[in-house]
Amino acid sequence: MSQPLDIGIAGAGLAGSLLASLLAQDGHRVTVFERREDPRRSGFIGGRSINLALSTRGLEALTAIGLQEKIMKDVVPMRGRIMHDPDGRTSFHPYSVAPSDAINSVSRGELNIELLKAADEHENVTLxxxxxxxxxxxxxxxxxxxxxxxxxxxxxxFDLIVGADGAYSTMRNAMQCYPQRAGFGFSQTFISHSYKELVIPPLSDGSHALDPNALHIWPRGASMMIALPNADGSFTCTLFWPREGQGTSFESLAAADDVTAYIGQIYPDAVNLMPTLEEDARNNPVSPLVMISCDHWYCGEHSVLLGDAAHAIVPFFGQGMNSAFQDCMVLREHLRTHDNNVRRAIVTFSEQQKPNGDAISKLSLDNFLIMRDRVSSRWFRLSQHVEKWLHRLMPSRVQPVYNLVSFTTTPYQEIVKRQARRRQSIKSLLAVLISLAALVIAFFIGTFT
Amino acid sequence: MSQPLDIGIAGAGLAGSLLASLLAQDGHRVTVFERREDPRRSGFIGGRSINLALSTRGLEALTAIGLQEKIMKDVVPMRGRIMHDPDGRTSFHPYSVAPSDAINSVSRGELNIELLKAADEHENVTLxxxxxxxxxxxxxxxxxxxxxxxxxxxxxxFDLIVGADGAYSTMRNAMQCYPQRAGFGFSQTFISHSYKELVIPPLSDGSHALDPNALHIWPRGASMMIALPNADGSFTCTLFWPREGQGTSFESLAAADDVTAYIGQIYPDAVNLMPTLEEDARNNPVSPLVMISCDHWYCGEHSVLLGDAAHAIVPFFGQGMNSAFQDCMVLREHLRTHDNNVRRAIVTFSEQQKPNGDAISKLSLDNFLIMRDRVSSRWFRLSQHVEKWLHRLMPSRVQPVYNLVSFTTTPYQEIVKRQARRRQSIKSLLAVLISLAALVIAFFIGTFT
Incomplete structure (x- = not known):
């Protein structure tokens, strides 16, 4: 059995606090450094959205530290999407043919506190x-x-230093500057859309004002809104709008005389459920959406990035936390495989996970287009029906991308490859059909002229 | 007349010291902050290559501060490329049909010192x-x-702060971290090739060992070498090789037993001219080639980037310094146009120059492929001949891209657009020819069957 390591973790957010427990289980001495106050004392102050969708990858990691049961008590399972059209009509579209497949709305603050408590129970963890x-x-x-x-x-x-300090990682910033000749390729890309949160409070009897067991979407092209249920009966709504521009945008909203009327004409069935709309829309911040990409996630002999610090993604697949948790599991696996040889573990970890980070980044951006435009298109729904029908016929062979991402732990990279192969098969099939049709036409022309 | 400004410049390299003079001429109070020692006292210690190709854009800026004549005394004009093939045969390919068109090999260190002296002569400049x-x-x-x-x-x-602090700019790094919501998209990309410098010293009589009035190229696909003449009779050679890999690479070189034999088999006619090859190849650093791109070059009310800090490019067009000098000229122009309104000047400057930075970045990367592969291809030479022939017929209408970049001050963006239009015209012409051919064939088939 190899010697346990001294491990420093930058960041006590979701990934950092989970990782502390995972590594402490293997006997390592773990020290976590966090810029913010202790949320167990001060209450949670995050710069990020207040609820998240916990799915299979995240649950696997929570199971590994024995926290799944406790967390699942307070989540709200969402079994599909409810689409709200401009006339206020709604339709339900289940995520999966298996009724047990659900993504789970969870409070970021409470989950973080539970993860910190779990980490603190290990005597070899210092926070x-x-x-x-x-x-x-x-x-x-x-x-x-x-x-x-x-x-x-x-x-x-430390023997190993892990940067789990988020999209604006100090540790990654240090990597970028050190040493210049290391060739650390890096990009941060802000998409044209930003977000702002609004609230639908519980009804007077404490129940949810909309069906709680779904993710609600108001798809309106470039100006989408979504709502996720909270356990207290409220919903957190998020506007995903362009920052600037003549059409619907946060710039136009800020200039509007009547905020309620402005939002009401886009989502007429939602504004009546939002008594604090005026002040929320005026006061809540407009936050940017950033994508981070690094050529490799390790640096030197001892240091590695994971989660948002390595590959911040747009939130449209609900996989930010889930992918970060999977990173933590995979990093531990590489330390085990390489017998605590840190350099080998961080290099192979990076080689394995970087393509997965790229893949979920791409899938998340794709899903933005699906959510904002294509879920409301008949053609997309038809193709989804066909896919689900094929899935029913051959459940293990044909799994929709959404299901592979949310309800399995299949590496994201593998999912993108399968998606490409499936599209290629369809293209080839079409090409064959068109060629056959052309041959038939040519035959008829040849015969009758 | 508007009030002069208090202007701070980060970096006293080529762009920073030129800009100090340009802005001092307009009466501004300029303070320059440099991390390194004063090269006038300590001798020049650069992290970068020791000679550069000064062309029309750079000369225009030197003329504006009255330094052109002095600098041109010590340059070595290069009127074309001399290609060295694997058998040691050479061929000369002029850059332009106009014999006066040349790019000028200049010493980075000496140019920097002259620019500092010129800046220091202004009493409203503090270094x-x-x-x-x-x-x-x-x-x-x-x-x-x-x-x-x-x-x-x-x-x-300061009223205006200019980041002229190079590819690893501290100022840009501060922009990137501040404030997170500003949405400062940014990327640094390291290409697979790095560079290492070697030396061909003067002959015993002090003359150049190769024709001094040309840029020498040993095009060998992925392992190119170039040599630029220096005024002292020497040449600075630069290997552009992949960092790693089985074939020719710096990794393989480091592992080679006999460095001279290793390099000699690739450039047989050059190694005999390099008496210090063994130690140069072992001791000189392998330096990376980075490209920097920023969504916009200004930040807040007072700050702007230019030159390498805003858009570091690969060196294959010899335009790094030239484009930085043009940035300085354009920034001054915007301050004048906007009557020293800083915010307006930096925003419009950024809007004008960012597309030009993108364009020269693209052209420089393209030129890498041209230099390393295509200059030695018959087809490329033929197309160059045709272009030159058209240029002779219609000198103002058809100017080769190389000439527009090196011998005019046409905005780079405009050059890329013209290039695209020219390619499109050729494509359209081909499409018309192919359609005509198809019609003729169809006609014959229709007639004879």
């Missing part, structure tokens, strides 16, 4: 709050953390 | 060395610079 990592020496494995007394930053040596 | 900008408050226009006494950083307020 530091209001103590961010400010720099890393990637060659030696020393990190610098802000000292609480306002003195010089403290230097601490 | 600080070993005093880098460490942070910028983009909202207020305050910068923080490292204090020489090792105390807290100093804060200084």
């Amino acid at each position: 530091h709050f209001e103590k961010p990592i400010v720099d890393v020496d990637f060659a030696s494995g020393f990190i610098k953390v802000e000292s609480t007394e306002g003195n010089e930053p403290e230097s601490i040596k | 600080h060395f070993e005093k880098p900008i460490v942070d910028v408050d983009f909202a207020s226009g305050f910068i923080k610079v490292e204090s020489t006494e090792g105390n807290e950083p100093e804060s200084i307020k």
Whole structure:
């Protein structure tokens, strides 16, 4: 049995706190450094959306640290999409033919607190709050953390340093600057759409104002709204709109005299359920949507990124947290496989997961187009019906992409490959059909002229 | 006449020191902050290649500050390419039909020193060395610079702050982190090739060992070498090779027993001219080639990037310095046009120059393929001959891309558009010819069957 490692984790968000427990289970000594206050003391203050969709990849990781049952008590399962058309009519579209397949709306704040409690129960885990990592020496494995007394930053040596510090990762930023010759290719891309959250509160009897067991979508081309149920009877609604522009945009909204009328003409059946619409729309921030991509996720001998820090994605597949949790599981697996040889583990981890990060990034952007436009198109629904019908006939051979992403732990990369193969098969089939038709026409022309 | 501005410039490299003179001419108070030592005192220590190709855009800027004549005294004009084939045979390919069109090999270090001297002659320019900008408050226009006494950083307020601090710009890095919602899309891409410099010294009589009035190229597919003449009779050779890999690569070179034999089998006619080949090849660094792209070049009310900081490009068109100098000229123009309204000037500057930065980035990468593969192909040479012939017939209507880039100040964006239009015309012509041919064939088939 190999020696346990000294492991430092940047960030005590969802991925960082989960990873602490996973690594502590293997006997490693884990220290977590977080910039924010302890949410167990201060209440959760996040810069990010307040509810998330927990699906199979995330659940697998929660099972690994024995937290699944506890978390699942407070989630709201969503078994499909309810589409709201401009006239207020709704239609339900299940995610899967299996009634047990659901994605689960969960509170980001409460989940984070439970993960921190779980990590803190390990005596080989130390959690530091209001103590961010400010720099890393990637060659030696020393990190610098802000000292609480306002003195010089403290230097601490670790065998393994994990950057789980989110889309605006300090650790990745340090990688980008160090050393210049390392050739760390990197991009951050902001899509044209941003988001703003609104609220549908519970009815007077505490129940949900809309069907709680679905993800609600108001697909309106470039100006989509979605709503996810919360366990307290409320819904969190999110506007995904262009930041600027003449049409529906946050810029136009800010200039509008009557905010309720402005939003009401787009989602007429929703605004009546939003008593605080006026102030929410005025006061809640407009937040950008960023995609992060790095050539590789490791740097030097000791350091590796995962989750949003390595591959922040747009939220349209509900896979940000789920993919980050899968990263944590895979990283642990590589440490085990390589007998705690850190360099080998982080390089092979990066080689395995980077293509999966790229794949879920692509799928998430694709799903934006599906949600905002194509779910309301007859042709898309028809093709979905065909796919579901084939799935019923050959459940293991034909699985819709949505199901592979949400209800299996199949590597994302594999899903994209299967999708490409399926599209290619359809194209080839069409080409054969068209060629046959052309031959038949040519035959008739030849015969009758 | 509007009030002169307080302007801070990050970086006293080529662009920063030129810009200081240009802005001082308009009466602005300019302060330059440079991380490195003063090269006038310490000798030039650059991280970058030691000679550059000065062409029309660069010369226009030097003329604007009255330095052209002085600099042109010490350059070596290159009127075309000399290709070295694997058997040691050479051929000369002029850049232009006009014998006066040449690109000029110039020493980076000496040019930088002359630019600093010129800036220092303005009493409204202050140069600080070993005093880098460490942070910028983009909202207020305050910068923080490292204090020489090792105390807290100093804060200084400027009306305009220009980041001319190179491909690994501190200022851009600050933009990237501030504020997260600004949506500053950014990418750094390292191409698979890196570079290493070698030397061909002067002959014993002080003359050049190869024809000095040309850029020498040893095109060998993925393992190209070039050589630029220096005024002292030497040549600086640059290997552009893949970093890693089984074939010719810096990785293979590092593992080679006999470095001279390794390089000699690729460029047999060059190695005999390199007495220090063994030690140069072992000791000179392998440097990466990075491309930088930013969604926009300004940030907040006061700050703007230019040159490599905004759009570092690969060196295969010799336009890095030339494009940076053009940026400086254009920025000054926008300050003049907008009557020193900083915000308006930096926004319109960015809107004008960002597409030009993208264009020269693309052209430079394209030229890599041309230099390493296509200059040695008969087809490419033929098409070049045709283009030159058309150029002779209609000199103003048909100008080769190389000439537009190197011997005019036409915006790069315009050049890319013209190139696309020319390709489209050829495609359309071909399509018409093919259709005609098809019609003729159909006619004959119809007639004879």
